[in-house]
Amino acid sequence: MQYTVNEKGYYGKFGGAYIPEMLYPNVEELESKYLEIIYSQDFQEEFRYLLRDYVGRPSPLYLAKRLSEKYKTNIYLKREDLNHTGAHKINNTIGQILVAKRLNKTRIIAETGAGQHGVATATVCALMGLQCIVYMGKIDIERQKPNVERMKMLGAEVRPALSGSQTLKDATNEAIRDWINNPVDTHYIIGSVVGPHPYPDMVARFQAVISEEIKTQLAAKIGRDYPDYVLACVGGGSNAAGAFYHFLDNPKVKLIGLEAAGQGINSGHSAATTVLGKIGILHGSKSLLMQTADGQIVEPYSISAGLDYPGIGPIHAHLFDTKRAEFQPVTDTEAMEAGLLCSRLEGIIPAIETAHALAYLEKLNAKPNEVVVINLSGRGDKDLQTYINWFESK
Numbered sequence: 001m002q003y004t005v006n007e008k009g010y011y012g013k014f015g016g017a018y019i020p021e022m023l024y025p026n027v028e029e030l031e032s033k034y035l036e037i038i039y040s041q042d043f044q045e046e047f048r049y050l051l052r053d054y055v056g057r058p059s060p061l062y063l064a065k066r067l068s069e070k071y072k073t074n075i076y077l078k079r080e081d082l083n084h085t086g087a088h089k090i091n092n093t094i095g096q097i098l099v100a101k102r103l104n105k106t107r108i109i110a111e112t113g114a115g116q117h118g119v120a121t122a123t124v125c126a127l128m129g130l131q132c133i134v135y136m137g138k139i140d141i142e143r144q145k146p147n148v149e150r151m152k153m154l155g156a157e158v159r160p161a162l163s164g165s166q167t168l169k170d171a172t173n174e175a176i177r178d179w180i181n182n183p184v185d186t187h188y189i190i191g192s193v194v195g196p197h198p199y200p201d202m203v204a205r206f207q208a209v210i211s212e213e214i215k216t217q218l219a220a221k222i223g224r225d226y227p228d229y230v231l232a233c234v235g236g237g238s239n240a241a242g243a244f245y246h247f248l249d250n251p252k253v254k255l256i257g258l259e260a261a262g263q264g265i266n267s268g269h270s271a272a273t274t275v276l277g278k279i280g281i282l283h284g285s286k287s288l289l290m291q292t293a294d295g296q297i298v299e300p301y302s303i304s305a306g307l308d309y310p311g312i313g314p315i316h317a318h319l320f321d322t323k324r325a326e327f328q329p330v331t332d333t334e335a336m337e338a339g340l341l342c343s344r345l346e347g348i349i350p351a352i353e354t355a356h357a358l359a360y361l362e363k364l365n366a367k368p369n370e371v372v373v374i375n376l377s378g379r380g381d382k383d384l385q386t387y388i389n390w391f392e393s394k
């Protein structure tokens with residue numbers, strides 16, 4: 001069984017590039033060049049250098065002693081929260097900006113929901129001196145003011161998407177429209193393992209630095225370069241893809257993705273795609289997504305802005321379909337409790353996205369001699385007000 005992408009851009013029956021004809025030239029240019037660019041010596045040197053000296057990699061693999069005692073197993077946290085800008089997203093935007101430069105692009109566009117990917121994109125554009133335009137739903141602009149201000153401080157222009165529900169999918173439509181109108185000088189930085197081929201594969205390769213480091217770090221710490229479990233939260237699925245990547249072909253490693261169940265699977269306010277989703281096409285690829293009987297996208301909900309996405313990347317749809325990975329829903333309540341517990345036991349305030357992965361420790365039942373790695377995808381500073389409001393209302 002192959003878990004990575006095939007030459008046609010598919011993971012099993014998922015993936016591909018379902019795009020308007022006017023986007024063919026842009027996507028084909030990227031598709032025909034990305035692997036050669038990424039694996040050139042010159043790219044690798046610059047990528048590795050920036051990951052080290054700018055992002056702060058390798059991120060530590062930390063033995064969480066008090067969490068381990070509580071759950072009677074061995075829990076390691078992969079500290080992506082310690083990266084520059086506070087999450088894993090920067091690994092991908094650094095990679096893509098270096099690709100854009102080598103394609104002689106001078107203008108960068110992106111879309112963002114919660115604003116985290118927008119900030120990571122604005123950051124690398126400032127670093128490289130490239131023009132940056134971030135599309136964001138008008139409602140999201142109002143909801144995510146601090147991130148909008150960060151993007152502006154970094155020199156990006158934030159353009160409101162005024163159509164539809166004025167959220168992420170509308171921002172995505174605006175970004176695609178922009179790319180069609182500016183095919184020559186513009187690169188579109190997608191923020192997760194979603195979108196038409198080659199994006200899911202390209203983003204997974206950039207995020208794969210996470211599992212590459214976990215292997216080396218585990219070998220040094222426990223004398224074995226793989227754990228029994230890897231846990232990661234799944235929005236589009238980029239941090240999970242990165243944490244799983246180098247373990248995909250090792251059946252001894254159990255891979256578990258945690259999805260946002262919001263107020264509950266059957267509440268109508270959820271983003272648990274593998275439970276509720278059906279096969280369909282979203283943002284240019286075939287995957288599992290939440291849709292009505294006649295194929296309209298269902299507006300997703302989660303307390304965590306980074307997980308309320310109506311689909312998952314095709315790699316995860318395939319891992320789910322083949323049962324190579326397991327996907328479990330985690331509710332708002334479970335995630336918020338886990339975020340508080342991690343703060344109190346380890347002195348680490350996790351992003352609410354990440355707290356979904358931590359929450360699964362309650363159900364995992366790992367054995368005392370087993371090793372669990374949790375990808376700590378981001379820090380919780382951005383979520384403090386949401387945590388405070390939640391616990392004050394309890």
Ligand SMILES: *Cc1c(COP(=O)(O)O)cnc(C)c1O
Pocket residue numbers: 087088089116117191192193233234235236237238239240306307351353354377378379
């Ligand atoms: C954006 C984000 C996520 C969700 O995105 P994935 O592509 O699924 O990784 C998870 N955690 C944090 C901290 C994020 O910012």
